[in-house]
Amino acid sequence: MPSPRAAAALVLLGVVGLAGCDRPSSPHALRVATTTGVALSSEGATPAAAPTVASCPTPDANTTPAEAWAAAVSALEGADTSTYRVRSETALPVGTLTRSITVRVDESTQRAEFAGSFSAHKKGGEPVQTSVTLVMDGDEGYVHSPAWTGRQRGKWLRVNQALLAEAEIPLELQAVSSLPPQLASLEPHGVRELHGLRVIDGRISAEDGLSLLGLSHVAAKDPQLAESLTGMLGVSARLNNAGCLDTVELSGENSQVTGSSEAVPAAVLDALIRASTTVLYISSVGAPQSIAVPPPDAIVDGGRI
Numbered sequence: 001m002p003s004p005r006a007a008a009a010l011v012l013l014g015v016v017g018l019a020g021c022d023r024p025s026s027p028h029a030l031r032v033a034t035t036t037g038v039a040l041s042s043e044g045a046t047p048a049a050a051p052t053v054a055s056c057p058t059p060d061a062n063t064t065p066a067e068a069w070a071a072a073v074s075a076l077e078g079a080d081t082s083t084y085r086v087r088s089e090t091a092l093p094v095g096t097l098t099r100s101i102t103v104r105v106d107e108s109t110q111r112a113e114f115a116g117s118f119s120a121h122k123k124g125g126e127p128v129q130t131s132v133t134l135v136m137d138g139d140e141g142y143v144h145s146p147a148w149t150g151r152q153r154g155k156w157l158r159v160n161q162a163l164l165a166e167a168e169i170p171l172e173l174q175a176v177s178s179l180p181p182q183l184a185s186l187e188p189h190g191v192r193e194l195h196g197l198r199v200i201d202g203r204i205s206a207e208d209g210l211s212l213l214g215l216s217h218v219a220a221k222d223p224q225l226a227e228s229l230t231g232m233l234g235v236s237a238r239l240n241n242a243g244c245l246d247t248v249e250l251s252g253e254n255s256q257v258t259g260s261s262e263a264v265p266a267a268v269l270d271a272l273i274r275a276s277t278t279v280l281y282i283s284s285v286g287a288p289q290s291i292a293v294p295p296p297d298a299i300v301d302g303g304r305i
Contacts, residue, residue, distance in 0.1 A: 056243040059198075065188035069200050072237065072245045073179055079286040080108040082178040088214035088278040092271075095122040099214040104289050105178050111291040112136045112176045136176055137293050144294075156294035158301050180280060182208040183248065186235065197246075198239045204250075206257040209233030212250050213276040218269070224261035225269070231257040233273075248280040 057071040076082055083104050090097045101116040114134040121127040135142045135156075141164060142156040188202040206229040210216050213233075219226040233255055240246035252273035260266035 056239075056245075058243050059191070063191070065191050065200060065202070068191045068198070069186065069188040069202065069237070071243065072200060072239050073183070075244045075285050076179040076282070079178045081106045081284065081287055081289045082282065083284040083287075083289075084180050085281045085283075086180075086212065086214075086278060087280075088212065088276060090214065090272065090276040092275050093123070095120065095125075097121075097214070103180070104284075104291055105176055106289040106291050107176055107178055109291065110136075110138045110176050111289075111293075113291050135291065135293055142294050142299065152300055154298075155300045156298050158299050178285070180248075180282075182212045184208070186237070187232070188237075194238070197241070198243070200237045200239070201234065202237065203232035203234055206231050206233065206259065209235075209250065209252075209255075209257060210273070212248075212278045212280065213252055213273065214278065215272060215276060218264065218272065219259075222261050222263055225259055225264050228261065229257065229259040231255070233257055244285065245282050247282070248278075250278045250280075252276045 056073075056075050059068045059071055063071070081104075083102065086099070086101045086103070088099045098119045098121075099116065101114055103112060103114050105112045112135070114136075115131070116133070117129060117131040119127050119129045130145065130147050132143065132145045139161060141159045143159055144156045148155070182204065185205040185208045186202045187204075188200050190201040192199050192201065204212070207216075207219070207226075209232070210219055210229075212235075219229065233250060233252065235248055235250045237245055238247040238249070252275065255270065255273045257269075257273055258266060259269050
């Protein structure tokens with residue numbers, strides 16, 4: 001019987017497979033849509049412009065943590081557009097899985113672009129990388145990966161909600177929301193100062209915590225595990241000089257999340273969570289976005305993600 005950390009490593013390898021890291025691709029950390037050689041259609045896209053500087057109400061000494069959090073995210077909730085980057089890492093004895101995703105959102109056009117890279121570095125071996133871009137246009141989406149071959153090579157696969165669910169792409173990666181949807185469950189419980197900036201400490205649900213840690217696939221493919229999840233994960237949200245949400249940090253080291261299934265015992269889930277960290281960066285709140293969809297001749301139907 002393998003130890004919990006060793007068993008967690010096997011689950012990690014499963015996540016790597018789901019992320020597409022079993023196929024090498026370019027060493028570049030991030031692939032954006034325009035690097036694939038397929039031009040995107042500008043139809044319906046809003047023009048790009050310099051980022052705007054959002055401001056938020058400044059809490060006073062009597063402000064409760066809940067009021068401070070509401071003020072910090074007020075610009076995000078009131079804006080149609082934003083950009084956020086999520087970088088998560090799961091480091092186990094056998095190797096490390098790193099996930100970087102840049103999300104651009106325009107609620108006014110109901111479009112969002114998710115440009116992600118995934119890297120699996122097995123101890124003693126060479127890192128394996130892949131990248132995927134998902135563009136959501138209302139309820140319809142388009143996926144591209146430079147690792148694809150055959151009829152999908154250089155193309156964009158048209159996808160709907162059913163196909164995205166079949167591919168176990170988390171719902172939060174389909175959401176057109178200026179506020180990162182994983183933060184909707186945040187329960188603030190404290191406010192402090194750090195290097196002259198305000199920090200709000202809080203907790204998020206087990207499901208949202210797994211998502212931010214890059215582990216949502218573990219529960220997505222295991223209904224028994226998903227139904228058993230309880231507890232919360234602690235997060236720290238740093239504000240910028242304008243009083244708005246700037247950075248969210250999450251570490252599984254002090255996790256209070258529990259859950260288990262036949263495939264993933266409680267100790268294995270705990271080891272996975274405690275080996276994971278995430279930092280989320282917010283930018284360009286309210287700045288015009290240019291999110292384009294692929295032209296018709298670059299789209300294929302009936303393929304597989």
